[in-house]
Amino acid sequence: DADVTQTPRNRITKTGKRIMLECSQTKGHDRMYWYRQDPGLGLRLIYYSFDVKDINKGEISDGYSVSRQAQAKFSLSLESAIPNQTALYFCATQGQGSGNTIYFGEGSWLTVV
Amino acid sequence: GENVEQHPSTLSVQEGDSAVIKCTYSDSASNYFPWYKQELGKRPQLIIDIRSNVGEKKDQRIAVTLNKTAKHFSLHITETQPEDSAVYFCAEARDYKLSFGAGTTVTVRA
Numbered sequence: 689d690a691d692v693t694q695t696p697r698n699r700i701t702k703t704g705k706r707i708m709l710e711c712s713q714t715k716g717h718d719r720m721y722w723y724r725q726d727p728g729l730g731l732r733l734i735y736y737s738f739d740v741k742d743i744n745k746g747e748i749s750d751g752y753s754v755s756r757q758a759q760a761k762f763s764l765s766l767e768s769a770i771p772n773q774t775a776l777y778f779c780a781t782q783g784q785g786s787g788n789t790i791y792f793g794e795g796s797w798l799t800v801v
Numbered sequence: 802g803e804n805v806e807q808h809p810s811t812l813s814v815q816e817g818d819s820a821v822i823k824c825t826y827s828d829s830a831s832n833y834f835p836w837y838k839q840e841l842g843k844r845p846q847l848i849i850d851i852r853s854n855v856g857e858k859k860d861q862r863i864a865v866t867l868n869k870t871a872k873h874f875s876l877h878i879t880e881t882q883p884e885d886s887a888v889y890f891c892a893e894a895r896d897y898k899l900s901f902g903a904g905t906t907v908t909v910r911a
Binding site for chain 2: 719733
């Protein structure tokens with residue numbers, strides 16, 4: 689759905705650099721998530737937020753931080769990127785009216801060299 | 802995800818045959834089990850889901866079965882077609898937050 693927009697879509701960065709991935713949604717959903725996808729490992733949860741004042745760690749939060757600037761915006765930061773953070777990152781949203789259905793953004797390819 | 806095991810990791814089927822993917826989970830309180838399909842270079846999208854109060858659900862050529870006692874659920878695709886080639890992910894949830902399996906790459910041979 690174009691309702692969940694991620695920027696940038698592709699980024700190459702150097703080891704040690706700070707990088708931010710941004711996510712915005714027009715679905716009006718309260719819950720937002722950041723997942724990381726690696727081959728053979730599926731989708732692993734990094735952080736999630738159920739509203740503007742709520743931030744929760746997922747299963748692989750080390751090396752990442754997030755900010756929920758508004759209901760519609762949820763950004764993921766790598767303070768000091770390292771090569772094993774090279775992956776495809778997905779933002780996702782979930783609304784009370786949609787049951788548990790999660791809607792993914794188009795993904796952001798991040799390469800750390 | 803750490804809560805869900807998915808098998809097989811790859812599956813090759815002849816067009817027209819059936820494909821079955823199985824997942825097991827550990828949390829007996831899990832109550833929602835969706836399946837997502839991810840085509841090459843695209844985002845995962847929900848194809849079917851089932852809740853813990855239902856044992857089976859069908860949508861055209863796709864069906865999902867749930868065995869709560871054994872804590873496993875399966876995706877069944879009948880009469881496979883080339884457009885069914887993709888990566889399929891199972892997931893489970895207890896309190897909204899989904900944990901995903903590692904994925905199954907399905908290839909449908911013409």
